[in-house]
Amino acid sequence: MQTYRPPSQTGTLSVVTGTGGLGYEVALSLARAGGRVILAGRDAGKGAEAVARIAATVPGADVAYGALDLASLRSVREFASRLRRQETVVDRLINNAGIMSPPELELTEEGHELQFGVNYLAHFALTAELLPLLRAASDPRVVSVTSLAQHYAKFDIDNLRSEKGYHPGRAYCGSKLLQAMFARELQERSNAAGWGLKSLAAHPGFAGTNLFATGGGVSRFVSTRIILLLIGQTAAQGAQPILYAAGSPVAAGGSLYGPTGFMQMRGAPGPGKYAKIVDDQALRDEVWRRSEDLAGVRYG
Incomplete structure (x- = not known):
């Protein structure tokens, strides 16, 4: 598979949530392209390790770690506040970090189901908090990382937070559908309000990341790894659609990008399809x- 390499990112600042897996690979590629990168995550040790690895791979890379716990909207506000004090522009916001299917119900600091809170609501809030810095950029892009799981979501507007009758897989699929809906709606609102944003969604296909270590038991983890070897791809390959959405001059706002090979699980990046419900x-x-109310933010 031919590797997609983003165009020069010299003079740009990208914020990438998640210090491992896809987040690391995206940050590494953006650094190679000459961009400044802030890798944001809750584990300072893992963040420092990721920054050191990128610095060792890309001499002179301008990469830093930012403390951000997506299970806390307070932490989201604090991270964004620090960034607004330190920076004047954010060119790329990659809403990537996430968790997958904790076997038991877990809650965020505010009492939201953890996958809803981390995968979706915190990124919804973070984008709102960074909107002034994004609008100050010449070609701002927000990339929301969704999943093929969006197509399997059983959506219930009255159980938006998945707090009723918790089911690990159902909550995960719902959170990824919400990320897809957010990417599409953010573009519509940018167009209407003249924010100048390009909002896109991307999914990695079936990529080998540390998401699979979150839960589900040893046997499920082992079987998943075997399937990955057969039909999946690496985290670096899974990062390709995200990088394409973040950097390609022909990537269209409001669109979804993913692998174009077997069942969209692997292959070169290209246009993908949203779940039909996203059109509503x-x-x-x-x-x-409802998301603005739950996150305590207002766009505009």
Whole structure:
């Protein structure tokens, strides 16, 4: 598979959530392209290790770690506040970090189901908090990392947070559908309000990341790794659609990008398809309204 390499990122600043897996690979490629990168995550040790690895691979790379716990909206506000004091522009925001299917119900600091809170709501809030810095950029992009799991979500607007009858897989699929809906609606609102943003979604296909270590038992983990070897791809390959969305001059705002090979699980990056429910404008409006209330933010 031919590797996609983003165009020169010299003079740009990218914020990437998640210090391992896809986040690391995206940050590494953006650093190679000459961009400044802030890798944001909750584990300072892992963050420092990721920064050191990139610095060793790309001499002179301008990469830093930023403390951000997506299970806490307070931490999101603090991270964004620090960034607004230190920077004047953010060119790329990669809403990537996530967790997958904790076997038991876990809650964020604010009491939201953990996958809803980390995968979706914290990124919804972070984007709102960084909107002034994004709008100050010449070609700002927000890339929300979704999943093929969006197509399997059983969506219930009255159980938006997955707090009723917790099921690990159902909550994960729902959080990834919400990320896809957010990417599409953010572009619509940018167009209407003149924010100048390009909002895109991307998914990695079936990529070998540390998401699979989150839960589900040893046997499931082992079987998943075997399947990955047969039909999946590496984290570096899974990062390709994210990089394409973040850097390609022909990537269209509001669009979804993913692997174009076997069942969209692997292969070169290209256009993908949203779940049909993402087309429901009225539903997206209602989800947006409720998300603003739950996150305590307002766009505009």
